[in-house]
Amino acid sequence: MIEFEAALLAIAGAFVLFAIVALYRVFAGPTDHDRVIAVNVMGTNTVIAIALVSGALDKPLFLDIALVYALLNFLLSIAFSKFNVEHGGVL
Amino acid sequence: MTPTEWAIVALALVGAFFGGVASIGIVRLPDVYTRAHAASKSDTLGAVLSIAAAALAIQTDLATIKAVFLLVFMFLTNPTAAHAIARAAQDQGIEPWTTSDEEGKS
Numbered sequence: 731m732i733e734f735e736a737a738l739l740a741i742a743g744a745f746v747l748f749a750i751v752a753l754y755r756v757f758a759g760p761t762d763h764d765r766v767i768a769v770n771v772m773g774t775n776t777v778i779a780i781a782l783v784s785g786a787l788d789k790p791l792f793l794d795i796a797l798v799y800a801l802l803n804f805l806l807s808i809a810f811s812k813f814n815v816e817h818g819g820v821l
Numbered sequence: 822m823t824p825t826e827w828a829i830v831a832l833a834l835v836g837a838f839f840g841g842v843a844s845i846g847i848v849r850l851p852d853v854y855t856r857a858h859a860a861s862k863s864d865t866l867g868a869v870l871s872i873a874a875a876a877l878a879i880q881t882d883l884a885t886i887k888a889v890f891l892l893v894f895m896f897l898t899n900p901t902a903a904h905a906i907a908r909a910a911q912d913q914g915i916e917p918w919t920t921s922d923e924e925g926k927s
Contacts, residue, residue, distance in 0.1 A: 732875060733822065734822050734826040734829070734830065734840045737830045737833075738829070738833060738874070738875075741830075741833040741834065741836075741837045741871070744837045744840070744841070745837060745840055745871070748837075748840045748841055748843070749844075749846040751844040751845075751847075751848060751868055752844050752847045752848070753845075755847050755856070756850075761853055761910065761915060763906050763907075763909060763910040763913075763915070764853050764856060765858055766906050767847065767853070767856050767860045767903065768847055768856075768860075769858050770860060770899075770902055770903070770906070771844065771847055771864050774864050774868050774895070775844075775864075777839060777868070777872075777891070777895070778836070778838055778840065778867070778868050778871045778872065781871065781872050781875040781888065781891065782833060782871060782874070782875050784875060784879065784884075784885060785829075785856055785874065785875035785876075785877075785878030785879050785888075786865060786878065788879065788880075790879055790881045790883070790884030790887070793875075793879070793884055793887040793888055793891065795889070796891055797856070797887065797890070797891050797894070800891060800894055800895060800898070801894075803898075803902075804898040804899075804901070804902055806905060807902035807903075807905060808901075808902060808905050810906075811902075811905040811906045811908070811909035812905075812909070814909045814913065815909045815912050815913070
């Protein structure tokens, strides 16, 4: 039972590592859209890591945080793409 | 470990593989459209598999329903966000990468 929880926590750590790898594109992206895509992938990896930690530690309340984070992540991507197209006239 | 726990770890491992493919694609692919492709497809599949593993790992009924709802939500919104970003890039007149760019550079 102990090694099962350790395996889930290790996979959550791997997703955090992949988010750090995607952070390279936030700094080096030639256009703004590359940066928004990389931030979107980082937010997705954060949601996955929160869900896996929730499963590993048996804390069901963490899933609420993951849901809100996923919602804000989607809203951020849509808002930034609208902001880029209309040059600031998003709201 | 029980067979259910093996299934959970296997699902999370395959999800981590696709997450790694998405991150490598984000870093290595040549232009914004191919990066959006890697982000929308590989990362969505990794997210769905990993959250399915989390939904199996949590034994509470309400939490399992929440995890399945999160899974469906990721499955809908992640490609929509990538599509919106790619469409904004196309509206700003960013040209897609072609093989002639590669030949002209080297």
